[in-house]
Amino acid sequence: MSTYLFGNPERRRLHLVAALCVLGTGLGAVSYLAGRSQAPAGNPTPVDFADLPPGKLRTVDWMGRTVWVLRRSADEVAALADRESELIDPHSRQSLQPEGCHNRHRSLRPDIFVAIGQCTHQGCQPQLRAGLGVHGEFLCPCHTSKFDLAGRVFSKGPAPSNLVIPEYRLESDTRLVIGEV
Numbered sequence: 286m287s288t289y290l291f292g293n294p295e296r297r298r299l300h301l302v303a304a305l306c307v308l309g310t311g312l313g314a315v316s317y318l319a320g321r322s323q324a325p326a327g328n329p330t331p332v333d334f335a336d337l338p339p340g341k342l343r344t345v346d347w348m349g350r351t352v353w354v355l356r357r358s359a360d361e362v363a364a365l366a367d368r369e370s371e372l373i374d375p376h377s378r379q380s381l382q383p384e385g386c387h388n389r390h391r392s393l394r395p396d397i398f399v400a401i402g403q404c405t406h407q408g409c410q411p412q413l414r415a416g417l418g419v420h421g422e423f424l425c426p427c428h429t430s431k432f433d434l435a436g437r438v439f440s441k442g443p444a445p446s447n448l449v450i451p452e453y454r455l456e457s458d459t460r461l462v463i464g465e466v
Contacts, residue, residue: 328464334397335459340421342413344402347463351402351410352451354461357434362395364420365435372437374447380437382450383466391435391450399453399461400436404428406444423448 330347332354337343339358344351366389369375377391385393392398404411404425411423411432422439423432431439436448453463 330463331456331460332463333460339396340415345463347451350451352463353398353400353402353413355398355400355413355434357390357396357398359396361421361434362390365389365433368420368433368439371439371441372433373440373445375437377437377447380447380450382447383452386450389435391437391447393453393455393461397455397461398434398436399463400448400450403449404430404444405438405446405448406430406442 328348330345330352332343332345334343334354334356337354337356339356340361341356343354345354346352374380377387380391382391383393390398391400402410404427406425406428409425409427411425411430413421414424415421421434423434423436425431425442425444428443430442430444432444432448433439436450438444438447451463452466453461454465456462
């Protein structure tokens, strides 16, 4: 057996090349997935929300990702406190978000919510479910994970963590820039 694999220089070289290809592919896949799991800053994308009424969602493409900009009503912001006992991480201690978004509404401004629109379970795109009184939510149709209007995940579902908030800044009262602090 050892002469079959190691005695023949051509076969040895073939096995070495194959092993290096498999290793390179694995390392490439790991680095790609690690890069996608972060909330990177960069490639600034301006978003004007002057015409966005309360309760409506704007979808924006940023670095190949879907980003949501939701204008919440004052009642929706106030209702974020109502169901915190049902959430996995209500205070967002284990969440990815900019420092200025460590608050109940997870945003720089209470009425404007910005998040990457990918479920933290398997990356599916949740849908905004309005019409639930002041308790709107995002529902992942694939595996039924639910998130409140601050992107905080409910404990009854497979998603392990809150939605990711990208780096962004408010440029004016009606405009924000995603990917820039």
